[in-house]
Amino acid sequence: MSFNGKPIKGVLLDITGVLAESSAEGDGQVIFGSVEAVKKLTDKGIQVRFLTNETQRTRRNLMEKLHRLGFSMNETDIFPPALAMSSIALEKNLRPFLLVHENVLPDLAAIPIAENYDSVVIGDAVDEFSYQNLNKAFRVLMASGGPLYTLGKGRFYREDGELTLDVGAFAAALAFAADREAIVCGKPAPNFFATAIKDMGVRAEETLMVGDDIVSDVGGAQACGIKGILVRTGKFQPQDENHPNVTPDKIVNNLAEIADIIVSD
Amino acid sequence: MSFNGKPIKGVLLDITGVLAESSAEGDGQVIFGSVEAVKKLTDKGIQVRFLTNETQRTRRNLMEKLHRLGFSMNETDIFPPALAMSSIALEKNLRPFLLVHENVLPDLAAIPIAENYDSVVIGDAVDEFSYQNLNKAFRVLMASGGPLYTLGKGRFYREDGELTLDVGAFAAALAFAADREAIVCGKPAPNFFATAIKDMGVRAEETLMVGDDIVSDVGGAQACGIKGILVRTGKFQPQDENHPNVTPDKIVNNLAEIADIIVSD
Numbered sequence: 001m002s003f004n005g006k007p008i009k010g011v012l013l014d015i016t017g018v019l020a021e022s023s024a025e026g027d028g029q030v031i032f033g034s035v036e037a038v039k040k041l042t043d044k045g046i047q048v049r050f051l052t053n054e055t056q057r058t059r060r061n062l063m064e065k066l067h068r069l070g071f072s073m074n075e076t077d078i079f080p081p082a083l084a085m086s087s088i089a090l091e092k093n094l095r096p097f098l099l100v101h102e103n104v105l106p107d108l109a110a111i112p113i114a115e116n117y118d119s120v121v122i123g124d125a126v127d128e129f130s131y132q133n134l135n136k137a138f139r140v141l142m143a144s145g146g147p148l149y150t151l152g153k154g155r156f157y158r159e160d161g162e163l164t165l166d167v168g169a170f171a172a173a174l175a176f177a178a179d180r181e182a183i184v185c186g187k188p189a190p191n192f193f194a195t196a197i198k199d200m201g202v203r204a205e206e207t208l209m210v211g212d213d214i215v216s217d218v219g220g221a222q223a224c225g226i227k228g229i230l231v232r233t234g235k236f237q238p239q240d241e242n243h244p245n246v247t248p249d250k251i252v253n254n255l256a257e258i259a260d261i262i263v264s265d
Numbered sequence: 266m267s268f269n270g271k272p273i274k275g276v277l278l279d280i281t282g283v284l285a286e287s288s289a290e291g292d293g294q295v296i297f298g299s300v301e302a303v304k305k306l307t308d309k310g311i312q313v314r315f316l317t318n319e320t321q322r323t324r325r326n327l328m329e330k331l332h333r334l335g336f337s338m339n340e341t342d343i344f345p346p347a348l349a350m351s352s353i354a355l356e357k358n359l360r361p362f363l364l365v366h367e368n369v370l371p372d373l374a375a376i377p378i379a380e381n382y383d384s385v386v387i388g389d390a391v392d393e394f395s396y397q398n399l400n401k402a403f404r405v406l407m408a409s410g411g412p413l414y415t416l417g418k419g420r421f422y423r424e425d426g427e428l429t430l431d432v433g434a435f436a437a438a439l440a441f442a443a444d445r446e447a448i449v450c451g452k453p454a455p456n457f458f459a460t461a462i463k464d465m466g467v468r469a470e471e472t473l474m475v476g477d478d479i480v481s482d483v484g485g486a487q488a489c490g491i492k493g494i495l496v497r498t499g500k501f502q503p504q505d506e507n508h509p510n511v512t513p514d515k516i517v518n519n520l521a522e523i524a525d526i527i528v529s530d
Contacts, residue, residue, distance in 0.1 A: 126396065176433060
Protein backbone atom coordinates (compact mmCIF):
# COMPACT_ATOMS: atom_id res chain seq x y z
CA MET A 1 0.00 0.00 0.00
CA SER A 2 1.92 2.96 -1.26
CA PHE A 3 2.00 5.94 -3.54
CA ASN A 4 5.12 7.10 -5.40
CA GLY A 5 7.11 4.60 -3.33
CA LYS A 6 5.92 6.00 0.02
CA PRO A 7 3.73 3.88 2.33
CA ILE A 8 0.08 4.97 2.64
CA LYS A 9 -1.79 4.07 5.82
CA GLY A 10 -4.66 6.56 5.71
CA VAL A 11 -6.91 7.96 3.01
CA LEU A 12 -9.18 10.98 3.35
CA LEU A 13 -12.05 11.11 0.90
CA ASP A 14 -14.19 14.04 -0.09
CA ILE A 15 -17.81 12.90 -0.51
CA THR A 16 -19.60 15.03 -3.08
CA GLY A 17 -17.96 14.77 -6.48
CA VAL A 18 -15.74 11.84 -5.39
CA LEU A 19 -18.16 9.19 -4.04
CA ALA A 20 -21.34 10.60 -5.56
CA GLU A 21 -22.58 13.42 -7.74
CA SER A 22 -24.80 15.90 -5.95
CA SER A 23 -28.51 16.31 -6.56
CA ALA A 24 -31.00 18.79 -5.11
CA GLU A 25 -33.59 16.01 -4.90
CA GLY A 26 -32.87 12.48 -3.69
CA ASP A 27 -29.49 10.94 -3.00
CA GLY A 28 -27.65 11.84 -6.19
CA GLN A 29 -25.78 9.31 -8.31
CA VAL A 30 -22.93 7.14 -7.19
CA ILE A 31 -19.75 7.74 -9.21
CA PHE A 32 -18.81 4.64 -11.18
CA GLY A 33 -16.47 2.34 -9.26
CA SER A 34 -16.35 4.35 -6.05
CA VAL A 35 -18.23 1.85 -3.83
CA GLU A 36 -15.76 -0.89 -4.83
CA ALA A 37 -12.82 1.50 -4.47
CA VAL A 38 -13.62 2.34 -0.84
CA LYS A 39 -14.10 -1.36 -0.06
CA LYS A 40 -10.78 -2.18 -1.72
CA LEU A 41 -8.98 0.32 0.52
CA THR A 42 -10.59 -0.78 3.78
CA ASP A 43 -10.17 -4.47 2.92
CA LYS A 44 -6.43 -3.86 2.73
CA GLY A 45 -6.42 -2.34 6.22
CA ILE A 46 -6.10 1.27 5.13
CA GLN A 47 -7.77 3.76 7.45
CA VAL A 48 -10.45 5.72 5.57
CA ARG A 49 -12.21 8.85 6.77
CA PHE A 50 -14.69 11.05 4.94
CA LEU A 51 -13.78 14.72 5.06
CA THR A 52 -16.64 16.77 3.72
CA ASN A 53 -17.61 20.42 3.57
CA GLU A 54 -21.21 19.27 3.27
CA THR A 55 -23.38 21.64 5.22
CA GLN A 56 -26.81 20.70 3.96
CA ARG A 57 -27.15 17.49 6.00
CA THR A 58 -26.22 16.19 9.42
CA ARG A 59 -23.54 13.54 9.77
CA ARG A 60 -26.24 10.93 10.35
CA ASN A 61 -28.22 11.96 7.24
CA LEU A 62 -25.03 11.84 5.21
CA MET A 63 -24.22 8.34 6.42
CA GLU A 64 -27.74 7.12 5.69
CA LYS A 65 -27.60 8.57 2.19
CA LEU A 66 -24.22 6.93 1.53
CA HIS A 67 -25.49 3.60 2.86
CA ARG A 68 -28.44 3.79 0.46
CA LEU A 69 -25.93 4.36 -2.37
CA GLY A 70 -24.09 1.16 -1.39
CA PHE A 71 -21.28 2.44 0.86
CA SER A 72 -20.71 1.14 4.36
CA MET A 73 -19.07 3.37 6.96
CA ASN A 74 -19.72 4.39 10.53
CA GLU A 75 -21.22 7.75 11.38
CA THR A 76 -18.05 8.61 13.31
CA ASP A 77 -15.94 8.13 10.16
CA ILE A 78 -17.59 11.21 8.65
CA PHE A 79 -16.16 14.65 9.46
CA PRO A 80 -18.44 17.55 8.52
CA PRO A 81 -17.58 21.18 9.40
CA ALA A 82 -20.70 21.69 11.55
CA LEU A 83 -19.36 19.39 14.26
CA ALA A 84 -16.05 21.22 14.32
CA MET A 85 -17.94 24.54 14.46
CA SER A 86 -20.00 23.28 17.35
CA SER A 87 -16.84 22.59 19.37
CA ILE A 88 -15.41 26.02 18.58
CA ALA A 89 -18.63 27.80 19.60
CA LEU A 90 -18.77 25.99 22.93
CA GLU A 91 -15.08 26.52 23.62
CA LYS A 92 -15.30 30.25 22.88
CA ASN A 93 -18.73 30.70 24.44
CA LEU A 94 -20.13 32.20 21.23
CA ARG A 95 -23.74 33.24 20.61
CA PRO A 96 -23.73 33.08 16.80
CA PHE A 97 -26.45 34.01 14.36
CA LEU A 98 -26.75 30.88 12.21
CA LEU A 99 -27.29 31.30 8.48
CA VAL A 100 -27.20 27.61 7.61
CA HIS A 101 -29.35 24.96 5.98
CA GLU A 102 -32.03 23.77 8.38
CA ASN A 103 -30.96 20.18 7.77
CA VAL A 104 -27.60 20.80 9.44
CA LEU A 105 -29.05 22.33 12.61
CA PRO A 106 -28.96 19.04 14.59
CA ASP A 107 -25.15 18.99 14.28
CA LEU A 108 -25.11 22.51 15.75
CA ALA A 109 -27.68 21.78 18.49
CA ALA A 110 -25.09 22.20 21.26
CA ILE A 111 -24.79 25.92 20.42
CA PRO A 112 -26.98 28.00 22.75
CA ILE A 113 -29.91 29.84 21.21
CA ALA A 114 -29.55 33.55 21.89
CA GLU A 115 -30.88 36.78 20.48
CA ASN A 116 -27.96 39.00 21.54
CA TYR A 117 -25.76 37.63 18.78
CA ASP A 118 -22.01 38.20 18.96
CA SER A 119 -20.93 36.41 15.76
CA VAL A 120 -22.15 34.80 12.54
CA VAL A 121 -21.84 31.22 11.28
CA ILE A 122 -22.70 30.58 7.64
CA GLY A 123 -23.04 27.27 5.86
CA ASP A 124 -24.48 26.43 2.45
CA ALA A 125 -27.94 27.80 3.24
CA VAL A 126 -29.17 27.42 -0.38
CA ASP A 127 -32.55 29.21 -0.73
CA GLU A 128 -32.06 30.75 2.69
CA PHE A 129 -29.36 32.91 1.09
CA SER A 130 -31.95 35.61 0.55
CA TYR A 131 -31.25 39.34 0.42
CA GLN A 132 -33.04 39.66 3.78
CA ASN A 133 -31.02 36.95 5.54
CA LEU A 134 -27.71 38.17 4.18
CA ASN A 135 -28.54 41.65 5.45
CA LYS A 136 -29.49 40.22 8.84
CA ALA A 137 -26.12 38.44 9.11
CA PHE A 138 -24.33 41.60 7.96
CA ARG A 139 -26.07 43.73 10.60
CA VAL A 140 -25.07 41.26 13.34
CA LEU A 141 -21.44 41.56 12.21
CA MET A 142 -21.55 45.36 12.16
CA ALA A 143 -23.41 45.74 15.45
CA SER A 144 -21.34 43.18 17.36
CA GLY A 145 -17.97 43.65 15.70
CA GLY A 146 -17.70 39.87 16.14
CA PRO A 147 -16.20 37.14 13.99
CA LEU A 148 -17.61 35.57 10.82
CA TYR A 149 -17.23 31.78 10.65
CA THR A 150 -17.89 29.88 7.46
CA LEU A 151 -18.44 26.13 7.09
CA GLY A 152 -16.10 25.87 4.14
CA LYS A 153 -15.02 28.28 1.44
CA GLY A 154 -15.86 26.38 -1.73
CA ARG A 155 -16.50 28.56 -4.78
CA PHE A 156 -19.20 26.38 -6.33
CA TYR A 157 -20.37 22.82 -6.82
CA ARG A 158 -22.16 20.90 -9.53
CA GLU A 159 -25.71 19.82 -8.80
CA ASP A 160 -28.03 18.16 -11.28
CA GLY A 161 -25.53 19.08 -13.97
CA GLU A 162 -25.54 22.79 -13.13
CA LEU A 163 -22.86 24.84 -11.41
CA THR A 164 -24.19 26.33 -8.18
CA LEU A 165 -22.72 28.98 -5.89
CA ASP A 166 -21.22 27.50 -2.73
CA VAL A 167 -20.93 28.99 0.74
CA GLY A 168 -17.55 30.58 -0.05
CA ALA A 169 -19.21 33.11 -2.35
CA PHE A 170 -21.59 34.29 0.36
CA ALA A 171 -18.79 34.33 2.93
CA ALA A 172 -16.85 36.55 0.52
CA ALA A 173 -19.82 38.94 0.27
CA LEU A 174 -20.17 39.29 4.05
CA ALA A 175 -16.41 39.48 4.59
CA PHE A 176 -16.12 42.28 2.01
CA ALA A 177 -19.05 44.27 3.39
CA ALA A 178 -18.11 43.84 7.06
CA ASP A 179 -14.41 44.30 6.30
CA ARG A 180 -13.13 41.22 8.14
CA GLU A 181 -11.73 37.84 7.15
CA ALA A 182 -14.08 34.86 7.24
CA ILE A 183 -12.72 32.15 9.53
CA VAL A 184 -12.98 28.82 7.76
CA CYS A 185 -14.24 25.82 9.65
CA GLY A 186 -13.96 22.87 7.28
CA LYS A 187 -11.56 22.34 4.39
CA PRO A 188 -9.02 23.91 3.80
CA ALA A 189 -8.57 24.77 7.52
CA PRO A 190 -5.49 22.83 8.76
CA ASN A 191 -7.08 21.84 12.09
CA PHE A 192 -9.94 20.21 10.19
CA PHE A 193 -7.49 17.88 8.41
CA ALA A 194 -5.57 17.39 11.66
CA THR A 195 -8.65 16.12 13.52
CA ALA A 196 -9.26 13.39 10.94
CA ILE A 197 -5.60 12.35 10.86
CA LYS A 198 -5.50 12.10 14.62
CA ASP A 199 -8.62 9.95 14.54
CA MET A 200 -6.94 7.55 12.10
CA GLY A 201 -3.78 7.37 14.20
CA VAL A 202 -1.51 7.90 11.20
CA ARG A 203 0.94 10.58 10.21
CA ALA A 204 0.28 13.29 7.59
CA GLU A 205 3.02 11.96 5.29
CA GLU A 206 1.36 8.51 5.30
CA THR A 207 -1.95 10.06 4.27
CA LEU A 208 -3.51 10.89 0.94
CA MET A 209 -6.52 13.14 0.30
CA VAL A 210 -8.76 12.60 -2.74
CA GLY A 211 -11.01 15.46 -3.81
CA ASP A 212 -12.57 17.34 -6.71
CA ASP A 213 -11.81 20.81 -5.32
CA ILE A 214 -8.34 21.85 -6.40
CA VAL A 215 -8.03 24.52 -3.69
CA SER A 216 -9.95 23.24 -0.64
CA ASP A 217 -9.22 19.52 -1.03
CA VAL A 218 -5.89 19.29 -2.84
CA GLY A 219 -4.25 22.55 -1.79
CA GLY A 220 -5.62 22.29 1.74
CA ALA A 221 -4.24 18.77 2.18
CA GLN A 222 -0.85 19.63 0.73
CA ALA A 223 -0.51 22.57 3.12
CA CYS A 224 -0.75 20.00 5.92
CA GLY A 225 1.86 17.65 4.44
CA ILE A 226 -0.80 15.28 3.08
CA LYS A 227 -0.61 14.11 -0.53
CA GLY A 228 -3.34 15.74 -2.62
CA ILE A 229 -5.02 13.84 -5.46
CA LEU A 230 -7.44 15.54 -7.86
CA VAL A 231 -10.21 13.52 -9.52
CA ARG A 232 -11.75 14.42 -12.86
CA THR A 233 -15.27 13.92 -11.47
CA GLY A 234 -17.66 16.25 -9.63
CA LYS A 235 -16.95 19.91 -10.21
CA PHE A 236 -13.55 19.28 -11.81
CA GLN A 237 -12.86 21.75 -14.63
CA PRO A 238 -10.18 21.25 -17.32
CA GLN A 239 -8.38 24.45 -16.26
CA ASP A 240 -7.81 22.89 -12.81
CA GLU A 241 -5.01 20.87 -14.42
CA ASN A 242 -3.04 24.11 -14.82
CA HIS A 243 -4.02 25.86 -11.61
CA PRO A 244 -1.71 28.82 -10.87
CA ASN A 245 -1.19 27.94 -7.19
CA VAL A 246 -1.89 24.24 -6.68
CA THR A 247 -0.20 21.27 -8.38
CA PRO A 248 -1.82 17.97 -7.34
CA ASP A 249 0.45 15.03 -6.50
CA LYS A 250 -1.55 13.22 -9.13
CA ILE A 251 -4.63 13.78 -11.29
CA VAL A 252 -6.80 10.71 -11.90
CA ASN A 253 -10.03 10.08 -13.76
CA ASN A 254 -11.86 8.94 -10.63
CA LEU A 255 -11.52 7.41 -7.17
CA ALA A 256 -11.34 3.87 -8.60
CA GLU A 257 -8.15 4.74 -10.46
CA ILE A 258 -6.26 6.04 -7.43
CA ALA A 259 -7.53 3.20 -5.20
CA ASP A 260 -6.11 0.69 -7.69
CA ILE A 261 -2.77 2.49 -7.67
CA ILE A 262 -2.56 2.49 -3.87
CA VAL A 263 -3.46 -1.16 -3.33
CA SER A 264 -1.37 -2.52 -6.19
CA ASP A 265 1.78 -0.53 -5.42
CA MET B 266 -12.70 80.12 -3.56
CA SER B 267 -9.99 77.91 -2.21
CA PHE B 268 -9.10 75.08 0.10
CA ASN B 269 -5.85 74.95 2.06
CA GLY B 270 -4.68 77.92 0.04
CA LYS B 271 -5.25 76.21 -3.35
CA PRO B 272 -7.92 77.56 -5.73
CA ILE B 273 -11.04 75.42 -6.14
CA LYS B 274 -13.00 75.70 -9.39
CA GLY B 275 -14.97 72.45 -9.36
CA VAL B 276 -16.76 70.43 -6.70
CA LEU B 277 -17.99 66.86 -7.10
CA LEU B 278 -20.76 65.84 -4.73
CA ASP B 279 -21.92 62.40 -3.77
CA ILE B 280 -25.72 62.38 -3.48
CA THR B 281 -26.84 59.78 -0.94
CA GLY B 282 -25.46 60.54 2.50
CA VAL B 283 -24.24 64.01 1.44
CA LEU B 284 -27.29 65.77 -0.01
CA ALA B 285 -29.93 63.45 1.44
CA GLU B 286 -30.30 60.39 3.62
CA SER B 287 -31.58 57.33 1.79
CA SER B 288 -34.99 55.79 2.33
CA ALA B 289 -36.55 52.66 0.83
CA GLU B 290 -39.87 54.50 0.49
CA GLY B 291 -40.24 58.07 -0.72
CA ASP B 292 -37.50 60.59 -1.32
CA GLY B 293 -35.56 60.31 1.92
CA GLN B 294 -34.62 63.30 4.05
CA VAL B 295 -32.57 66.26 2.99
CA ILE B 296 -29.42 66.67 5.10
CA PHE B 297 -29.51 69.92 7.08
CA GLY B 298 -27.96 72.83 5.20
CA SER B 299 -27.12 70.94 2.02
CA VAL B 300 -29.61 72.75 -0.26
CA GLU B 301 -28.14 76.10 0.78
CA ALA B 302 -24.60 74.74 0.52
CA VAL B 303 -24.99 73.70 -3.13
CA LYS B 304 -26.56 77.09 -3.94
CA LYS B 305 -23.69 78.87 -2.19
CA LEU B 306 -21.13 77.05 -4.36
CA THR B 307 -22.91 77.60 -7.67
CA ASP B 308 -23.67 81.25 -6.83
CA LYS B 309 -19.93 81.79 -6.49
CA GLY B 310 -19.37 80.37 -9.98
CA ILE B 311 -17.97 77.03 -8.86
CA GLN B 312 -18.74 74.16 -11.20
CA VAL B 313 -20.73 71.46 -9.39
CA ARG B 314 -21.41 67.95 -10.60
CA PHE B 315 -23.15 65.09 -8.85
CA LEU B 316 -21.15 61.87 -8.92
CA THR B 317 -23.28 59.04 -7.64
CA ASN B 318 -23.07 55.27 -7.49
CA GLU B 319 -26.86 55.26 -7.32
CA THR B 320 -28.14 52.32 -9.31
CA GLN B 321 -31.71 52.16 -8.14
CA ARG B 322 -32.97 55.10 -10.22
CA THR B 323 -32.38 56.64 -13.62
CA ARG B 324 -30.65 59.97 -13.91
CA ARG B 325 -34.00 61.64 -14.60
CA ASN B 326 -35.66 60.03 -11.54
CA LEU B 327 -32.74 61.13 -9.41
CA MET B 328 -33.00 64.71 -10.62
CA GLU B 329 -36.75 64.78 -10.01
CA LYS B 330 -36.27 63.46 -6.49
CA LEU B 331 -33.58 66.06 -5.76
CA HIS B 332 -35.78 68.83 -7.14
CA ARG B 333 -38.58 67.74 -4.81
CA LEU B 334 -36.11 67.97 -1.93
CA GLY B 335 -35.32 71.59 -2.88
CA PHE B 336 -32.18 71.25 -5.03
CA SER B 337 -31.93 72.66 -8.53
CA MET B 338 -29.62 71.06 -11.05
CA ASN B 339 -29.82 69.87 -14.63
CA GLU B 340 -30.18 66.21 -15.49
CA THR B 341 -26.84 66.39 -17.32
CA ASP B 342 -25.07 67.50 -14.12
CA ILE B 343 -25.76 64.05 -12.64
CA PHE B 344 -23.32 61.22 -13.38
CA PRO B 345 -24.60 57.74 -12.50
CA PRO B 346 -22.63 54.57 -13.32
CA ALA B 347 -25.36 53.12 -15.54
CA LEU B 348 -24.73 55.73 -18.23
CA ALA B 349 -21.01 55.01 -18.19
CA MET B 350 -21.77 51.27 -18.36
CA SER B 351 -24.04 51.83 -21.33
CA SER B 352 -21.19 53.48 -23.26
CA ILE B 353 -18.80 50.65 -22.40
CA ALA B 354 -21.27 47.98 -23.49
CA LEU B 355 -21.88 49.66 -26.84
CA GLU B 356 -18.19 50.30 -27.43
CA LYS B 357 -17.25 46.68 -26.68
CA ASN B 358 -20.33 45.20 -28.33
CA LEU B 359 -21.30 43.33 -25.16
CA ARG B 360 -24.43 41.24 -24.62
CA PRO B 361 -24.57 41.36 -20.81
CA PHE B 362 -26.92 39.64 -18.43
CA LEU B 363 -28.24 42.51 -16.31
CA LEU B 364 -28.71 41.93 -12.58
CA VAL B 365 -29.80 45.45 -11.74
CA HIS B 366 -32.70 47.31 -10.20
CA GLU B 367 -35.56 47.61 -12.67
CA ASN B 368 -35.70 51.37 -12.06
CA VAL B 369 -32.27 51.81 -13.63
CA LEU B 370 -33.07 49.91 -16.83
CA PRO B 371 -33.97 53.07 -18.83
CA ASP B 372 -30.35 54.31 -18.42
CA LEU B 373 -29.19 50.97 -19.87
CA ALA B 374 -31.75 50.87 -22.68
CA ALA B 375 -29.11 51.28 -25.36
CA ILE B 376 -27.68 47.83 -24.51
CA PRO B 377 -29.07 45.19 -26.87
CA ILE B 378 -31.32 42.53 -25.40
CA ALA B 379 -29.81 39.11 -26.04
CA GLU B 380 -30.10 35.63 -24.65
CA ASN B 381 -26.62 34.46 -25.61
CA TYR B 382 -25.03 36.43 -22.80
CA ASP B 383 -21.29 37.05 -22.88
CA SER B 384 -20.90 39.08 -19.68
CA VAL B 385 -22.63 40.22 -16.50
CA VAL B 386 -23.49 43.71 -15.25
CA ILE B 387 -24.61 44.05 -11.65
CA GLY B 388 -26.01 47.07 -9.88
CA ASP B 389 -27.71 47.41 -6.52
CA ALA B 390 -30.56 45.03 -7.38
CA VAL B 391 -31.94 45.00 -3.80
CA ASP B 392 -34.59 42.26 -3.53
CA GLU B 393 -33.56 40.96 -6.94
CA PHE B 394 -30.36 39.74 -5.26
CA SER B 395 -31.99 36.35 -4.76
CA TYR B 396 -30.17 33.04 -4.60
CA GLN B 397 -31.68 32.18 -8.00
CA ASN B 398 -30.59 35.41 -9.71
CA LEU B 399 -27.08 35.27 -8.26
CA ASN B 400 -26.75 31.71 -9.54
CA LYS B 401 -28.00 32.78 -12.96
CA ALA B 402 -25.36 35.53 -13.15
CA PHE B 403 -22.71 33.08 -11.93
CA ARG B 404 -23.62 30.52 -14.61
CA VAL B 405 -23.38 33.18 -17.34
CA LEU B 406 -19.86 34.03 -16.11
CA MET B 407 -18.79 30.39 -16.03
CA ALA B 408 -20.35 29.45 -19.38
CA SER B 409 -19.13 32.53 -21.26
CA GLY B 410 -15.82 33.13 -19.50
CA GLY B 411 -16.74 36.80 -19.98
CA PRO B 412 -16.23 39.85 -17.79
CA LEU B 413 -18.13 40.90 -14.67
CA TYR B 414 -18.96 44.62 -14.51
CA THR B 415 -20.26 46.22 -11.34
CA LEU B 416 -21.95 49.60 -11.01
CA GLY B 417 -19.89 50.57 -7.97
CA LYS B 418 -18.18 48.62 -5.24
CA GLY B 419 -19.65 50.13 -2.11
CA ARG B 420 -19.67 47.86 0.94
CA PHE B 421 -22.95 49.08 2.41
CA TYR B 422 -25.19 52.10 2.84
CA ARG B 423 -27.55 53.35 5.49
CA GLU B 424 -31.25 53.29 4.65
CA ASP B 425 -34.04 54.14 7.07
CA GLY B 426 -31.45 54.01 9.83
CA GLU B 427 -30.28 50.48 9.01
CA LEU B 428 -27.04 49.39 7.38
CA THR B 429 -27.75 47.57 4.13
CA LEU B 430 -25.47 45.51 1.88
CA ASP B 431 -24.42 47.40 -1.24
CA VAL B 432 -23.59 46.07 -4.70
CA GLY B 433 -19.90 45.62 -3.81
CA ALA B 434 -20.75 42.70 -1.54
CA PHE B 435 -22.57 40.84 -4.32
CA ALA B 436 -19.84 41.71 -6.81
CA ALA B 437 -17.36 40.18 -4.33
CA ALA B 438 -19.45 37.00 -4.16
CA LEU B 439 -19.58 36.57 -7.94
CA ALA B 440 -15.93 37.55 -8.39
CA PHE B 441 -14.85 34.97 -5.79
CA ALA B 442 -16.98 32.17 -7.23
CA ALA B 443 -16.13 32.88 -10.87
CA ASP B 444 -12.49 33.61 -10.01
CA ARG B 445 -12.20 36.92 -11.82
CA GLU B 446 -11.93 40.57 -10.83
CA ALA B 447 -15.08 42.66 -10.99
CA ILE B 448 -14.58 45.67 -13.26
CA VAL B 449 -15.91 48.75 -11.51
CA CYS B 450 -18.01 51.20 -13.44
CA GLY B 451 -18.72 54.08 -11.07
CA LYS B 452 -16.69 55.33 -8.12
CA PRO B 453 -13.83 54.62 -7.44
CA ALA B 454 -13.02 53.95 -11.14
CA PRO B 455 -10.65 56.73 -12.29
CA ASN B 456 -12.36 57.18 -15.67
CA PHE B 457 -15.64 57.87 -13.87
CA PHE B 458 -14.09 60.81 -12.03
CA ALA B 459 -12.31 61.88 -15.24
CA THR B 460 -15.56 62.16 -17.20
CA ALA B 461 -17.07 64.55 -14.65
CA ILE B 462 -13.91 66.67 -14.47
CA LYS B 463 -13.78 66.92 -18.24
CA ASP B 464 -17.42 68.02 -18.28
CA MET B 465 -16.64 70.80 -15.79
CA GLY B 466 -13.64 71.97 -17.81
CA VAL B 467 -11.39 72.17 -14.74
CA ARG B 468 -8.26 70.34 -13.64
CA ALA B 469 -8.13 67.58 -11.02
CA GLU B 470 -6.03 69.67 -8.65
CA GLU B 471 -8.65 72.44 -8.75
CA THR B 472 -11.37 69.97 -7.80
CA LEU B 473 -12.69 68.69 -4.51
CA MET B 474 -14.89 65.62 -3.96
CA VAL B 475 -17.27 65.44 -0.99
CA GLY B 476 -18.56 62.03 0.03
CA ASP B 477 -19.57 59.74 2.91
CA ASP B 478 -17.72 56.68 1.56
CA ILE B 479 -14.14 56.77 2.76
CA VAL B 480 -12.93 54.33 0.08
CA SER B 481 -15.06 54.96 -3.03
CA ASP B 482 -15.53 58.71 -2.66
CA VAL B 483 -12.49 59.96 -0.75
CA GLY B 484 -9.88 57.35 -1.71
CA GLY B 485 -11.17 57.19 -5.30
CA ALA B 486 -10.94 60.97 -5.72
CA GLN B 487 -7.48 61.20 -4.15
CA ALA B 488 -6.17 58.50 -6.50
CA CYS B 489 -7.10 60.89 -9.35
CA GLY B 490 -5.39 63.91 -7.79
CA ILE B 491 -8.69 65.36 -6.54
CA LYS B 492 -8.98 66.52 -2.92
CA GLY B 493 -11.16 64.13 -0.92
CA ILE B 494 -13.43 65.42 1.86
CA LEU B 495 -15.27 63.04 4.19
CA VAL B 496 -18.59 64.11 5.75
CA ARG B 497 -19.87 62.77 9.06
CA THR B 498 -23.33 62.17 7.56
CA GLY B 499 -24.82 59.21 5.67
CA LYS B 500 -23.03 55.95 6.30
CA PHE B 501 -20.04 57.59 8.00
CA GLN B 502 -18.72 55.44 10.86
CA PRO B 503 -16.41 56.75 13.63
CA GLN B 504 -13.68 54.27 12.64
CA ASP B 505 -13.51 55.94 9.19
CA GLU B 506 -11.52 58.72 10.88
CA ASN B 507 -8.66 56.24 11.35
CA HIS B 508 -8.96 54.29 8.13
CA PRO B 509 -5.83 52.19 7.48
CA ASN B 510 -5.50 53.20 3.82
CA VAL B 511 -7.28 56.48 3.24
CA THR B 512 -6.63 59.82 4.97
CA PRO B 513 -9.15 62.47 3.86
CA ASP B 514 -7.88 65.96 3.06
CA LYS B 515 -10.43 67.07 5.63
CA ILE B 516 -13.25 65.59 7.70
CA VAL B 517 -16.28 67.83 8.21
CA ASN B 518 -19.60 67.44 9.96
CA ASN B 519 -21.59 67.96 6.78
CA LEU B 520 -21.64 69.52 3.32
CA ALA B 521 -22.59 72.95 4.72
CA GLU B 522 -19.34 73.09 6.69
CA ILE B 523 -17.05 72.43 3.74
CA ALA B 524 -19.06 74.75 1.43
CA ASP B 525 -18.56 77.57 3.94
CA ILE B 526 -14.82 76.88 4.04
CA ILE B 527 -14.51 76.95 0.26
CA VAL B 528 -16.48 80.16 -0.34
CA SER B 529 -14.98 82.09 2.59
CA ASP B 530 -11.36 81.17 1.95
